[in-house]
Amino acid sequence: MNDDIIEGASNSEDEDEQESVEGMDEGELNAISPAKKFVLDKADRSLSELFRWYKSGRIVIDPEWQRNYVWDTTRASKLIESFLLDIPVPVIYLAKNDQGKYEVIDGLQRLTSVFNFFDNQYKLHRLDLLDNYRGKTFAKLPKEVQNKLEDSILRSFELSDSSGDIHFIVFERLNTGGVKLNDMEIRNCLYRGSLNALIKDLSKNDNFIKAVSQKTFHKRMQDRALVLRFLAFYERTHLKCTLGLKRFLNEFLATYQDCPDSKLQEYRKVFEKCMKASLTVFGETAFRLKSDIAKPGKYSSGEWSTRPNAAIFQVISTSFAKYDLGQVAQRADSIYEGYIDLINSDATWVDRVRRATGESTRLKYTFERWLERLDDIMGATQAQDVRRAFSRQLKKEMFDAEPTCKLCGNRISLIDDAVMDHDARYWLGGQTVPDNANLAHRICNLKKG
Numbered sequence: 195m196n197d198d199i200i201e202g203a204s205n206s207e208d209e210d211e212q213e214s215v216e217g218m219d220e221g222e223l224n225a226i227s228p229a230k231k232f233v234l235d236k237a238d239r240s241l242s243e244l245f246r247w248y249k250s251g252r253i254v255i256d257p258e259w260q261r262n263y264v265w266d267t268t269r270a271s272k273l274i275e276s277f278l279l280d281i282p283v284p285v286i287y288l289a290k291n292d293q294g295k296y297e298v299i300d301g302l303q304r305l306t307s308v309f310n311f312f313d314n315q316y317k318l319h320r321l322d323l324l325d326n327y328r329g330k331t332f333a334k335l336p337k338e339v340q341n342k343l344e345d346s347i348l349r350s351f352e353l354s355d356s357s358g359d360i361h362f363i364v365f366e367r368l369n370t371g372g373v374k375l376n377d378m379e380i381r382n383c384l385y386r387g388s389l390n391a392l393i394k395d396l397s398k399n400d401n402f403i404k405a406v407s408q409k410t411f412h413k414r415m416q417d418r419a420l421v422l423r424f425l426a427f428y429e430r431t432h433l434k435c436t437l438g439l440k441r442f443l444n445e446f447l448a449t450y451q452d453c454p455d456s457k458l459q460e461y462r463k464v465f466e467k468c469m470k471a472s473l474t475v476f477g478e479t480a481f482r483l484k485s486d487i488a489k490p491g492k493y494s495s496g497e498w499s500t501r502p503n504a505a506i507f508q509v510i511s512t513s514f515a516k517y518d519l520g521q522v523a524q525r526a527d528s529i530y531e532g533y534i535d536l537i538n539s540d541a542t543w544v545d546r547v548r549r550a551t552g553e554s555t556r557l558k559y560t561f562e563r564w565l566e567r568l569d570d571i572m573g574a575t576q577a578q579d580v581r582r583a584f585s586r587q588l589k590k591e592m593f594d595a596e597p598t599c600k601l602c603g604n605r606i607s608l609i610d611d612a613v614m615d616h617d618a619r620y621w622l623g624g625q626t627v628p629d630n631a632n633l634a635h636r637i638c639n640l641k642k643g
C-alpha cells in the first residue's frame with residue numbers, strides 16, 4: 195500500500211506523498227486462518243481519563259508517530275469547540291496489547307489535539323461559535339468550562355485478544371487518520387521488540403544509505419521496509435515466500451520479534467557485508483533499472499533510474515550473503531556486467547520487478563534468474579584480475595579511446611551500452627585476448643549472435 199507510484203499499484207489516498215522507492219507493492223494478505231478471531235469492545239471514556247492514561251503511559255503514542263500529527267491549531271481548536279458544544283466527534287480505535295497498554299489505531303489527530311490542549315500547548319483560535327474563548331489556553335478557561343471539557347466523552351472501540359493477521363488487517367482498514375500509515379509503519383507498532391529495534395538501527399548503516407542513495411527515503415520508514423526485506427529473505431529465503439510477500443514479511447517479524455542477541459549479531463554482520471558488497475559492485479546507483487528500460491525491443495542506453503527498486507534490492511543484496519567480500523570485490527566488474535546484461539536481455543525479469551511485486555511466483559522468478567547468473571559468475575574459474583581483458587576497466591579504456599560500434603559504425607553514447615563484440619558473455623570470464631576485442635552496441639552484438 196501507498197508505496198508504488200510508477201506502476202500505479204498504489205492504493206494511497208495521499209496523492210502528493212512522493213515515495214522514493216519503486217517496486218514496493220506487497221500484494222494483499224491472503225489465506226487467513228478462520229480460527230483467528232478478535233474482540234472489539236465499545237467504551238465511552240472521558241477526556242480526562244484518556245489524558246490520565248496518556249500521562250501514565252497507558253496510551254502509547256510512539257514518538258515516531260508524533261511527526262504524523264498534522265492538524266493545525268485551527269482544526270484542533272474546532273475539535274475542542276465540538277466537545278464544548280456536544281457536537282458528536284467520530285469514534286476512535288485503540289488496540290490493547292499484552293501489557294494492557296493501548297496503541298492508537300485511529301484517532302491520533304484527535305487525541306493529540308486534546309492532549310496538547312490539556313497541556314496548554316496552544317490557544318484556541320478561529321472558533322465558529324464560542325468566540326469568547328478565543329486566545330485562551332486550557333488553564334485560562336473558566337473552571338466550569340474546564341470541567342465540561344474534562345467530562346466530555348469520546349467513544350472508543352478497543353481491540354483485544356487478537357494477534358497476527360487480524361491485528362494487522364484491522365489496523366490497515368481502520369487507520370484513516372491525517373496520515374494513513376503504510377505497511378512498515380503499522381508493523382513498527384505491532385511488532386515492537388529487539389528485531390524491530392535492530393531494523394531501525396541498520397537503516398542508519400552508511401553503506402546502505404550510500405548504495406540506496408535516496409535523500410528522503412527514511413520518511414515513512416521506507417528505509418526500514420528495505421532492511422526488513424533483506425533480513426526476511428536472508429533468514430527464510432524466497433523459497434518460503436509462498437503466500438505472498440506481505441504475509442511473508444509479517445510472519446518473519448512475528449517469529450523473530452524478540453530474537454536473541456546472537457541472532458541479532460548475525461543479522462547485523464551479514465547486512466553490513468552485503469551492503470558493502472552492493473556498494474562495491476554497483477556504486478551509488480545500486481538496485482535500479484535504467485530509466486528507459488521499459489521500452490520493448492530496445493536496448494537501454496539510458497541513465498540509471500533516480501529511484502531504487504525494492505524488488506531488485508531484496509534479490510541483489512541478499513545474493514551476496516554466502517560469499518565473502520573479497521570474492522565479490524574480485525569479480526565486481528563481472529557481476530556488474532552480468533546485471534546490465536540481465537536487465538537488457540530478460541524482459542520478464544524487468545516486468546516482475548516492476549509490477550505485482552508481492553506475488554510469490556513472480557518474485558521467485560526474479561530470485562532464481564539472478565542467483566543462476568551470480569553462481570555462474572562466482573564459479574567462473576578465472577577471476578577477473580587474472581585477465582584484465584574482461585574487466586570493466588579495459589572496456590572503459592577502449593570506450594574512452596574510441597566509442598564507436600564496430601558492427602554498425604555508429605557512436606556508442608554510454609559505456610553501459612557497450613560490449614566486447616567477440617563474446618557477449620565475456621563478463622563470465624572468456625578466453626579472448628584484448629587485441630581482437632572490439633566495442634559494439636549491445637543490441638548490434640546480440641543481432642549478430
Ligand SMILES: [Zn+2]
Nearest residue numbers: 599602635638
Ligand atoms: Zn551498433
